[in-house]
Amino acid sequence: MRVPLPRRLGPPGAPNLTPLIDVVLMIVIFFLVATVFRVGPGLALDLPKSTTAANVSLTELRIVVASPTEIWFGKVQTNLEGLAGLVTKAIEGKDLKKLRVVVEGGKDTTYQLVVTVLDILRRNKIEGVNLLTKLTHTTQ
Numbered sequence: 773m774r775v776p777l778p779r780r781l782g783p784p785g786a787p788n789l790t791p792l793i794d795v796v797l798m799i800v801i802f803f804l805v806a807t808v809f810r811v812g813p814g815l816a817l818d819l820p821k822s823t824t825a826a827n828v829s830l831t832e833l834r835i836v837v838a839s840p841t842e843i844w845f846g847k848v849q850t851n852l853e854g855l856a857g858l859v860t861k862a863i864e865g866k867d868l869k870k871l872r873v874v875v876e877g878g879k880d881t882t883y884q885l886v887v888t889v890l891d892i893l894r895r896n897k898i899e900g901v902n903l904l905t906k907l908t909h910t911t912q
Contacts, residue, residue, distance in 0.1 A: 818879045822905035833862060837877040837889055852885075856892050868897050876904040 836844040841851045845858045863871065873893055877886050886903075893901055 819876070819904060819906045820879050821908040823908055832866075832871055833859075833873040835873065835875045835889060837875065837881050837885055839881075840885060843889070852888060855889065856895070859892060859896050859898075863896055863898065868899070870900070871898060872900045872902065873898055874902050874904050 834844075834846060835855070838844070843850050843852060843855050845855060845862070848858060850858055875886065875889055875893075877889075890901060
């Protein structure tokens with residue numbers, strides 16, 4: 773009669789990678805959910821500085837002014853002449869008292885161009901307009 777001898781098992785050849793892959797995927801999903809993506813167009817503007825700048829919490833409309841022929845209304849590129857029509861279409865049916873608009877222009881953008889954009893907004897009876905600036909720290 774033969775007695776079965778216990779078999780010797782060698783060390784495992786490779787570690788179990790399934791838990792490691794699960795943890796890595798959870799970290800990737802966390803960072804995808806927690807990341808805030810920029811909603812404006814990807815123009816590199818050198819913003820003017822301000823000592824009284826504040827964050828705007830409810831921005832419904834964003835206008836980026838680069839030149840008279842390059843104005844971004846949200847994600848749509850237009851010119852100065854086409855901006856009025858886009859603004860009129862965008863505000864249809866909205867409460868103008870609660871509407872907030874952010875106008876963003878570079879340091880090199882002319883003052884007259886920004887005033888013209890503000891005039892277009894004012895003609896459409898939009899009062900909640902903010903200018904985007906960089907906050908500078910002052911020592912007093």
